[in-house]
Every structure is written in structure tokens, then in C-alpha cells.
Amino acid sequence: MSQPPGHQPPQGGFGAPYDPPPGAYPPPAAPPQPAGPYGQPGPYGNQPGPYGSQPGPYNQPTQGYGYGYPPQQQQQPGHGYPTQLPQPGGPRGGGRFRGRTGMIVGGLLAVALLAGGGIWLATGDDGGNGKPTANGGHSSAPPAPAPTLDQGDGKGDTDDDGTVTPREEAAEINAARGPGEAKALWIRKSGVDLPEGGEDFYGPWFAGDTVVTAMYHTVTGYSAADGTLKWTLRLPTNACAAPTQPTADGKIVLGIEDTTSDDAYCDNLQMVDLTTGKAGWRKQYARDGAWDGLSDLAMAINGDTVTVGRTSRTDAFRVSDGKVLFGKLPGNCQPFGFASGPVAIAAASCQTAADDHKEHQVQRIDPVTGKVQWTYKVKKGWQVAQIYSADPIVISLTQPEKWGILVLNTNGTYRTQLSGGPGEYAVACDKDRRVQGANLDSCTGVAAGANTFYMATKAVDLKTGDGNRVAAFDLSTGKHKWTVSSPAEQPLTPLRTEGGKLLMYLGAAKNKGGGIASVPAAGGKWGMVVRHPAAASNLERGFYEPNISYVDGRSFLTNSRISGSDDEEIERRSMAVFGN
Secondary structure (H helix, E strand, O other): OOOOOOOOOOOOOOOOOOOOOOOOOOOOOOOOOOOOOOOOOOOOOOOOOOOOOOOOHHHOHHHOOOOOOOOOOOOOOOOOOOOOOOOOOOOHHHOOEOOOOOOOOOOEEEEEEOOOOOEEEEEOOOOOOOOOOOOOOOOOOOOOOOOOOOOOOOOOOOOOOOOOOHHHHHHHHHHOOOOOOOEEEEEEEOOOOOOOOOEEEEEEEEEOOEEEEEEOOEEEEEEOOOOOEEEEEEOOOOEEEOOOOOOOOOEEEEEEEOOOOOOOOEEEEEEEEOOOOOEEEEEEOOOOOHHHHHEOOEEEEEOOEEEEEEOOEEEEEEOOOOOEEEOOOOOOEEEEEEOOOOOOEEEEEEOOOOOOOOEEEEEEEOOOOOOEEEEEEOOOOOEEEEEEEEOOEEEEEEEOOEEEEEEEOOOOOEEEEOOOOOOOEOOEOHHHHOOOOOOOOOOEOEEEOOOEEEEEEOOEEOOOOEEOEEEEEEOOOOOEEEEEEOOOOOOEEEEEEEOOEEEEEEOOEOOEOOEEEEEEOOOOOOEEEEEOOHHHHHHHHOOOOOEEEEEOOEEEEEOOEEOOOHHHHHHOEEEEEEEO
């Protein structure tokens, strides 16, 4: 199976000290912490990173869990952080580009390959002139060819060639269902003949009783209850980016390419009503300068604002009507990505004399006006890699060989930094799971509640077999609180918090179904909320880097990317839904 070229998630434990800038935001008084990875060499100095080569099921991407990465060089004894390891996820402001590199625009002076990093560029004027334009100068796109969307009869009787269709598969699973196991409510297959190499799969997004996904030239809405096809929208060109969340009233804005040609450019936006399936406004925006032209897009929705972040700037549009709200902001520091949600938390990079955008900030920005409400200056040498949570504010920071997790107060002052726990943490984000698009709020393996942060580990030997752990951290002190372990060969992945509990996805193993589990925020024994049928274990394990959603008592599994030979990609399951 063709897979996106991923940069690796954080390696091992918290591998290096991160201290706030001297005198900028003094940390609040806190109990003394044990010797750990933020102030000096910590307990993880001799451990490999979370994606180190391990025998067992977690190195098989086709089993649908995010541990299928190449082995990494292990740490050297006596050091508090890994050496010669790629950056976790590749910080957005630092120069990792994965777009069509032939589309270099504006004042390119030099290209240099730096060891352990991506392509870094020295550029001239990026041509930014304030607000974006509605026409970025690229050619208009001809109508795209209609995808196949073959689902048999729409719900899945046996296809003409004798292959098992989704409806038949669900019936077989339910016929073999054991006591206490949920039903396979409905299953969908790709049904699309994709280009060579496959396509990213976006969503799901929920609007009332409709669940929506996007892939290639198509956005599709299904009944969340039974999978009935509600609507299908053919896009004019290929989808190339999308926010993780829609608006409260069920609107999404997708990044789409400017043409249907092989050298198409991701610089168009298309609004879609998730309830009706109707296309709204479409707009093209300018991407000027080499930093901008080669950056992946980090999209987010905050209220009625959609932002499109790149290394050198962010452009903001009103979702309801496409009106330009703001573009390049005053000064040399520009946001390069937001996290979706009610509060607009952004990561910004500053263009210095070196023109490397390495100086980073965390900001709260008014999503309507672009006014910066507060700024936290990240310590020099560190970069914002991901926004694990916007409320509470939890930030992943990296250096080429180091990693730290920073916690801020709601007013942007330093709160604490995480330390301790079992180590060997595993987080997978857009940059690891997709070829295009690199949202800052897209990570799996982490979740945050009001006072607690949760993070999964990679596969470890639990004596009963390979499994993993989920660790909880106090957001006031940064200290490790408790850890729970998964069953053998069935990893646990934090999803979100609800009702004072952490919801987790339990992965499937051979002849063992997965499901949704929960554990109290205070710790203790975890239990099952929805147990997927054992008969569905092969189905579950076939999802590549799955997105897991638990909504209204139903669990939804979708792919991050679909690829394969023509027959394989058409038959590959794109969504499976379980419930009681």
C-alpha cells in the first residue's frame, strides 16, 4: 500500500529541557519536581523512540494503528534526549514542504539540504501586500471527471464480480455477533478509481444526523444512523486540505486545487453545507514567495472564520459568505496555523535576518479582525510543532533532537511543562498520516480535560504480550498522575473527555474486536463502552491510520488515506460504524 512520507512523532519520553524565556513569563509556584527531562537528563536517556522497531502487530500499518514506521536510531547512553532523529511531525514554521515542489514562486535565491531536516530556502521579498486577493492568478479549472462511487446498490449487495459488498459484510459480522458485542451498523467502501498513489481521506464531520467525508473530487453525506446516502457533491477539482472541525451550523471550507492537471496548485477554497450537500462560495487566494508556495496548508475553523495557514502568513475568510477578514498582519511575526474551536489559538513564526522562520510564538488572535490578544514567546531554538489542545492550551515544542510539552494559562502566561510518566510516547498527526494538508490540531494519541492531559505510548512488552499504555498528567504541576495498560496486542488511544471520564479507542487484534473504552479522570480500572464484534476484527485492522469518532453512542472508523491497485482501492472500506 502506498503511504504518505511521514515525519516521525516525538521520540521516546520528553527528551530535552524546555524552559520559558528568562523573565518573560515566570512559572507559577509549584511543588519541586523530580529530576526529569525538562531541566536535565531524565529517565529516558537510554530508550529508543516510540517508533523504534518492535516485533508485533503495531508495526503493521494495515492493522489500522499508527505504529507502522521504520526503526529509528536509538539514543546513546548518557544523553537525556535522542540523537540523529527526525523532528516529530516537522514543525510547520521551520521549512518542511511536501507540496508540488515544481511550483516555486517568487524570489528564490538558494536551496540547501540540511541533515535531518527538509528543504530550507533562502528567499527574497515574499510579495505579501496585506489582505489576500480573490484571484491568485492561476487558471480557472475545467469540470472534474465524475468519480465512480460504486457501492453496489448503495448499501451493498454482492457485486457483479462476486466480491463481498459492505452490506453483505455487515450482515455476516452481525450474524456471528457474540454476547455484549455491538452491531456493525453500516460499512462503506471507497468505490472510486483513484489516481496512482492514492488520495487523502478527509473528515468525518458531523452535522445533525449527517456524517460527511471528502476524498478526491467528491464530498459525500450519509445518514449517521444507517449509512443511507443522503447526498454527493462533485468538486470542480481535487480536495487538498480541510479543517478538522466544521462550524456550529454545519459548514465546512475545503482546500481544493486550481485545476485538474498533474501540476495543479492548492490555492482555492470551496465552502460546502454539510446538511444539504450544496456548494457555496469558491475563492482563489494568492500564494506568493517560496516559503508560501511550498508550504502545506494548516486549516482551521474558529466561529464563522476559516483560516488557511502557511509558513509566511495566514489568510482568513468568513465561512458564511467568503468575505476576506484578514491576511498578512503587521510586523515580521505571522501566524502559520490555528487550532479549530471556540478560542483561536495560533502558532506564529518570525522572519529574522536569517530568513528561516525559526523564532516561534503562541498567540491568541481575534478570528474576525486578526488582532493579536496575547503572545507567548517560545524560547529561542524551539519551534511549535502541534497544538495538542486549545482549551486547555497544550503545545508540542521541538528542536531537531528534542521534544517538550508546554502548558499555558488562558491569558497566555506560562503554566507548566509535562514530565515523568512511562515514556515511549506515540503521537500521530496529519504530517504522518496524509500527503497533503498539515493541520496543527489533528493529532491522535492525545486528549485533554480541564485539569488532565492524556497521552498514549507505543507498543511495549506488558509481560502478557505487546500492548501499550495511556498516561495521565496534571496540567497544574506537569507531573505524571497515573497510567493504565491495554490488553495484549490491543493498544489504547485517547480520544476525548466526556462526563469526567477519558474516552479511548481499543484497537482490534486477530479474532478480537476493538471498541470504545473509558476510564475516570482520577484513574482506576478502565471498562468498555462499546465493544466491537470479534467477527469485525479483520475489518477494523484494515483501516490505515484510522480516525476514530464516538458520537451519539456510535463509533465511526475512517481512513486517513486510501490507495492500492484499481480493484483494491475501489473495494477498500472507507468507513465502518458500530453501535448498540
